[in-house]
Amino acid sequence: MTILIVGGSGFLGSELVRQATTAGITTVATYATEPGDASPTAWCPLDLRDAGNLDAVMAEVNPHVVINASSGRADWAITAEGPLQLAIVAAKHGTRMVHVSTDAVFSGAGRVHYDEACLPDPVTPYGAAKAAAETGVLVVHPKAVVARTSLIIGHGQSVHERLVHQLAADTVDCALFTDDIRCPVHVSDLAAALLELTSSDAAGIHHLAGTDALSRHELGVLIARRDGLDASRLRAGLRAESTVPGALDVRLDSQTTQRQLRTTLRGAREFLQG
Numbered sequence: 001m002t003i004l005i006v007g008g009s010g011f012l013g014s015e016l017v018r019q020a021t022t023a024g025i026t027t028v029a030t031y032a033t034e035p036g037d038a039s040p041t042a043w044c045p046l047d048l049r050d051a052g053n054l055d056a057v058m059a060e061v062n063p064h065v066v067i068n069a070s071s072g073r074a075d076w077a078i079t080a081e082g083p084l085q086l087a088i089v090a091a092k093h094g095t096r097m098v099h100v101s102t103d104a105v106f107s108g109a110g111r112v113h114y115d116e117a118c119l120p121d122p123v124t125p126y127g128a129a130k131a132a133a134e135t136g137v138l139v140v141h142p143k144a145v146v147a148r149t150s151l152i153i154g155h156g157q158s159v160h161e162r163l164v165h166q167l168a169a170d171t172v173d174c175a176l177f178t179d180d181i182r183c184p185v186h187v188s189d190l191a192a193a194l195l196e197l198t199s200s201d202a203a204g205i206h207h208l209a210g211t212d213a214l215s216r217h218e219l220g221v222l223i224a225r226r227d228g229l230d231a232s233r234l235r236a237g238l239r240a241e242s243t244v245p246g247a248l249d250v251r252l253d254s255q256t257t258q259r260q261l262r263t264t265l266r267g268a269r270e271f272l273q274g
Contacts, residue, residue, distance in 0.1 A: 001025055001026065001064045001065070002025070002026040002027075002028065002061060002062065002063045002064055002065075003020050003025050003026070003027050003028070003063055003064065003065045003066070003067065003198065004028050004029075004030070004057075004058070004061050004063035004065070004066040004067070004095075005017055005020070005027060005028070005029045005030070005040070005066075005067050005069060006030045006046060006048070006066060006067065006068045006069060006070050006086065007030065007031075007032075007068065007069040007070030007071060008027075008029020008030055008031060008036060008038060008040060008043070008069070009029065009030075009031040009032075009033075009034065009035055009036030009038070010036070010069060010070070010071055011152060011157055011158060011159075011187065012069045012100065012152055012187060012190065012191065013029060013036065013038070013069040013070075014036050014037060014038040015154070015187045015188060015190075015191040016067060016069060016191045016194065016195065017029050017036075017038035017039070017040045018038055018039075018191075019188075019191050019192060019195055020040075020195060021038075021039065021040060021041070023195070026041050027040040027041050028040060028041060028042045028043075028044055028061045028063065029042075029043055029044070030043075030044050030045065030046035030057070030070075031043060031044075031045060031046070032045075032046065032047065032048075032070075044057055044060075044061065048070060048072070048078055048081075048082025048083070048085065048086060049077045049078060049081065049082055049085075051085050051088075051089070054085055054086055054089045055089050055092075058089050058090065058093050058095065059093070062093070063095055064095065064096065065095065065096045065097070065098070065198040065199075066086065066090050066095055066096070066097050066098075067097075067098045067099075067100070067194055067195075067198065068083055068086055068097070068098070068099045068100060069100050069194075070082070070083075072129075073126055074124070074125040074126040074129060075129070076125075076129050076132075079126065079129035079130060079133060080128075080129040080130075080132040080133050080136070081136075082133075083099055083133040083136065083137050084132075084133060084136035084137060084140065086099075086137075087099070087136065087137040087140045087141040087144060088140050088141075090141055090144070091140055091141040091144075096143070096144075096198060097137070097141055097143075097144040097145070098144065098145040098147060098194055098197055098198055099133065099134070099137045099144060099145065099146050099147070100147050100149060100194065101130050101133065101134050101146050101147065101148045101149070102126075102127070102130050102148060102149060102150075103148060103149070103150045103182060103183075103209065103247075103250045103252050104122060104124060104126055104127035104130055104246070104247070104250075105120035105121075105122050105127050105130050105131040105134065105148065106118065106120060106121060106122070106127075106247060106250045107121045107122065107123045107247050107250075108247035108248050108249045108250045109121070109123075109247075112181070112249040112250065112251050113251050113253050114207075114250060114251065114252055114253060115207065115253040115255075115256060116148075116204075116205040116206060116207055116253075116256055116257065117205075120134065123245065123246065123247055124245050124246050124247075127246075127247075134146045134148075134205070138204065138205075142203065143203045144203065145197050145198075145202050145203060145204065145206055146204065146205050146206070147193075147194060147197065147206045147207075147208050148205065148206070148207050148208070148209075148252060149185055149190055149207075149208045149209055149252070150182045150183045150184055150185055150209040150210065150250075150252055151182045151183075151184040151185070151216075151219070152184070152185055152186075152187050152190060153184045153185070153186055153187065153219070153223075153268065153271070153272070154186045154187035154188055154271070155187065155188075156227070158187065160184075160216070160219060160220070160223070161223050161227075163176075163220075164176075164220045164223045164224055164227075164229065164234065165227070165229065167220070167233060167234050167235070168224060168229040168230055168231075168233045168234065170233065174235070174237075175217075175235045175236060175237025175242075176215075176216045176217040176219075176220040176234050176235065176236060176237070177215060177216045177217060177236075177237055177238060177239040177242070177244075178215045178216075178217045178218075178236050178237070178238060179215065179238050179239050179240055179248050179249070180215055180216045180239045180246075180248055180249075181213050181214065181215050181248065181249040181250065181251060182209075182213070182214065182216070182219075182250060182251070183209035183210045183211070183212065183213050183214075183251050183252050183254075183267075184209075184210050184212070184214060184219055184268040185208060185209050185210040185265055185266075186210070186266060186268075186271045189210075189263060189264065189265050189266055189271075190208055190265075192263040193208050193257075193261055193263040193265060194208070196261055196262060196263050197261075200260070202260065206256075206257040206260075207252045207253060207254040207256070207257050208252075208254055208257060208265060209251075209252035209254045209265065210254075210265055210266060210267045210268055210271075211254075211265065211266065211267035212267030212268045212269050212270075213249075213251045214268055214269075217234065217236045217237075219268060219272075220234045221234060222268060222269065222272040223272060225272075226272050226273070
């Protein structure tokens with residue numbers, strides 16, 4: 001079996017590479033600018049905006065499965081159109097596909113709990129691009145999996161963990177919001193669940209988030225305590241009073257997907273214990 005991990009140089013992609021290679025799977029990982037620190041069987045440059053490049057890579061690697069763990073932020077060409085092109089090529093080659101999406105496709109307006117049946121209603125350009133990608137992927141590749149997740153934490157390398165260390169060291173000036181609620185997931189749990197989905201017959205929308213709903217400030221305090229930092233240095237604020245766009249309270253309900261998995265999606269209070 002050969003697995004192609006698109007975005008293998010990123011935080012999640014690197015963990016996918018590590019777990020796949022540990023399991024003895026031939027793993028090819030792609031990068032946009034330079035290879036990452038992980039050690040797949042091979043690295044391959046890939047531009048998701050280039051359909052010809054995509055087709056050539058798929059033909060050369062000939063993977064059984066492709067996982068799209070890439071991140072183009074709010075860049076529409078990369079985040080919305082790129083996964084669609086990847087799905088078109090994967091469907092043409094008969095390749096199973098798992099596409100990683102996000103809770104940013106939801107607004108948190110009128111509700112806070114979202115299961116797999118809830119329709120996207122994004123309020124940011126990034127959320128809109130991810131929602132468009134979900135729709136496009138499943139239209140052209142109906143047997144694909146779209147796996148929505150939340151804040152990804154783990155090993156001290158995530159964006160949120162690095163920010164907490166910067167705040168504790170007083171090298172950045174910002175606040176962690178107390179009204180911005182998400183369901184953080186550990187990168188190792190997420191990667192294991194994604195790899196498990198690749199070997200199943202699952203299709204359609206799945207949710208892969210932790211069981212604990214926490215504010216970004218609560219999450220920061222847990223990280224600080226785990227790492228022996230002074231949590232009192234983490235300034236609290238309200239997103240509702242800031243100029244930062246985005247949803248406030250969005251909690252992915254992953255119970256339906258969890259019942260299909262051997263992998264346990266732990267809550268942050270568990271995986272951030274000291």
